[in-house]
Amino acid sequence: MRILLSSICLETGTDIQLALYYLKGYLLKPPPVRPSGCLPALRSCDISIRTFTEDVNASRIARDIARHKPRIAGFSCYVWNIEKTLSVCRSLKKLHADILVILGGPEATPRAEDILNSEPAVDIVVRGEGEQAFRDCVAAVAAGRGGSPRGLSRITGISWRQDGCVRSNPARKPDLAFAAVPSPYLSGLIDLDRRDIVDVPLETARGCACRCAYCYYHKNFPRVRFFPLSRVEKELALILFHRPREVYLMDATFNAHPARAKKILRLFIRHNRGSNLHVELKAELLDEEMVSLLAAARANNIEIGVQSLNSRTLMAINRHFDKEMFRKGIGLLNKYGLLYEIQLIDALPYQRYSDLQDALDWLYSLHPVKIALLPLSVLPGTALLASADRYGIKFGKQAPYRAYQSNAMSRKEVTRLERLRFAMERLYDSQIFQKVLYELRDTAGIKISDIFEDFINWSARLPGAKRITPEKYNRLLPDFLKKKGARHNYKLTTLWIT
Numbered sequence: 278m279r280i281l282l283s284s285i286c287l288e289t290g291t292d293i294q295l296a297l298y299y300l301k302g303y304l305l306k307p308p309p310v311r312p313s314g315c316l317p318a319l320r321s322c323d324i325s326i327r328t329f330t331e332d333v334n335a336s337r338i339a340r341d342i343a344r345h346k347p348r349i350a351g352f353s354c355y356v357w358n359i360e361k362t363l364s365v366c367r368s369l370k371k372l373h374a375d376i377l378v379i380l381g382g383p384e385a386t387p388r389a390e391d392i393l394n395s396e397p398a399v400d401i402v403v404r405g406e407g408e409q410a411f412r413d414c415v416a417a418v419a420a421g422r423g424g425s426p427r428g429l430s431r432i433t434g435i436s437w438r439q440d441g442c443v444r445s446n447p448a449r450k451p452d453l454a455f456a457a458v459p460s461p462y463l464s465g466l467i468d469l470d471r472r473d474i475v476d477v478p479l480e481t482a483r484g485c486a487c488r489c490a491y492c493y494y495h496k497n498f499p500r501v502r503f504f505p506l507s508r509v510e511k512e513l514a515l516i517l518f519h520r521p522r523e524v525y526l527m528d529a530t531f532n533a534h535p536a537r538a539k540k541i542l543r544l545f546i547r548h549n550r551g552s553n554l555h556v557e558l559k560a561e562l563l564d565e566e567m568v569s570l571l572a573a574a575r576a577n578n579i580e581i582g583v584q585s586l587n588s589r590t591l592m593a594i595n596r597h598f599d600k601e602m603f604r605k606g607i608g609l610l611n612k613y614g615l616l617y618e619i620q621l622i623d624a625l626p627y628q629r630y631s632d633l634q635d636a637l638d639w640l641y642s643l644h645p646v647k648i649a650l651l652p653l654s655v656l657p658g659t660a661l662l663a664s665a666d667r668y669g670i671k672f673g674k675q676a677p678y679r680a681y682q683s684n685a686m687s688r689k690e691v692t693r694l695e696r697l698r699f700a701m702e703r704l705y706d707s708q709i710f711q712k713v714l715y716e717l718r719d720t721a722g723i724k725i726s727d728i729f730e731d732f733i734n735w736s737a738r739l740p741g742a743k744r745i746t747p748e749k750y751n752r753l754l755p756d757f758l759k760k761k762g763a764r765h766n767y768k769l770t771t772l773w774i775t
């Protein structure tokens with residue numbers, strides 16, 4: 278029986294879609310002591326993995342999949358690919374009506390019934406952690422029971438259609454023993470010699486102890502489960518031997534358990550042969566030892582989610598922020614010269630445009646490498662979606678469900694944030710004018726957020742504003758900044774510094 282697992286990637290399409298390899302590895306591994314009678318058949322399944330880039334159109338992807346003549350086509354769904362994936366499913370069913378289409382992943386899980394009700398091209402949605410439920414579905418098909426109520430009705434964690442009605446079986450407990458899940462790397466499923474592999478993801482844990490209201494990830498995993506460190510070490514040794522450009526440790530908050538994070542960093546350092554490290558972490562939990570280990574591990578892609586500094590907003594999204602600990606953590610990252618990005622989210626409950634300006638002013642006072650102002654997506658299944666009306670949050674009904682208004686931000690202000698992002702990029706991220714910004718702030722007493730606002734108004738009045746290149750902005754900006762200083766009776770001593 279042929280099975281084709283696929284996913285549409287955000288960018289290159291060469292990134293490793295780890296979820297698909299977990300599914301394949303779990304299907305191929307020897308069956309447990311009590312095989313259900315059909316599991317040995319799974320070992321003879323012909324399982325292929327195909328990934329596609331966003332720019333390939335849906336019917337082409339469907340034709341590519343159909344060429345493999347799979348009995349089952351499985352799709353891993355995320356917020357960035359769900360719409361296109363559904364369109365691929367429609368085209369695929371037109372080409373081969375008898376292919377069983379199974380969706381899974383964080384975007385399919387909370388929308389399982391909605392998808393099945395609205396998309397006849399989708400047959401089954403696997404909800405939550407997918408390995409066991411997907412294998413049970415494949416086993417049912419292999420035993421000729423895939424289309425029968427008897428075959429599917431006993432599989433926990435799936436939603437499916439029976440006689441035109443959508444049925445959701447009880448949820449499956451996320452109790453998969455990690456020892457039973459073959460490592461996609463150690464089992465040889467992923468060929469690390471492939472030249473197109475540049476960034477390698479690795480999961481050392483599943484789950485998150487936090488409960489952020491805008492996030493769905495933690496709902497799939499009520500508790501954090503860790504892969505054994507011995508396995509993580511073997512995986513790191515193998516991956517790093519191949520010297521990928523970057524290894525991305527996918528854990529929700531890498532340093533949530535500092536002692537374990539330090540052990541992993543030491544393993545990384547021991548086996549590293551020149552790769553860079555990408556992690557998401559909490560700055561408040563950093564200490565000097567951790568930061569020195571991050572530096573030795575070549576962690577030069579660090580994401581730090583702050584989301585908001587407004588205490589009412591933080592309460593509404595169920596997050597905590599400790600300003601002093603954060604300041605200390607960022608100070609350490611700066612001391613060791615690490616590259617990181619601090620992230621804010623825009624139209625959260627109670628978050629006014631002026632709150633974001635204040636947050637930017639405070640965060641820029643820490644001399645960060647970069648601040649990103651991310652748009653809010655109101656994701657299916659989240660607590661924020663359930664309370665969106667209460668917070669006056671209006672958002673797009675299709676993925677990526679972008680918020681365009683809230684109880685604290687008008688539609689016009691949310692639109693203006695695009696220009697604010699551009700101002701941050703040109704005046705700060707480009708690095709050319711950073712010293713000027715700090716001079717205007719420290720000597721002339723002008724807030725950085727005020728300079729951004731002036732930039733937004735000034736750039737909107739430039740003839741042909743939309744067509745101006747970054748290089749041209751770099752030529753125009755010294756004059757703009759000089760005038761800004763002059764309006765405050767201040768003469769700049771520096772114009773730009775690289």
Ligand code: SF4
Pocket residue numbers: 485486487488489492493494495529530
């Ligand atoms: S946003 Fe990050 S920290 Fe918050 S619950 Fe989700 S994974 Fe955890």
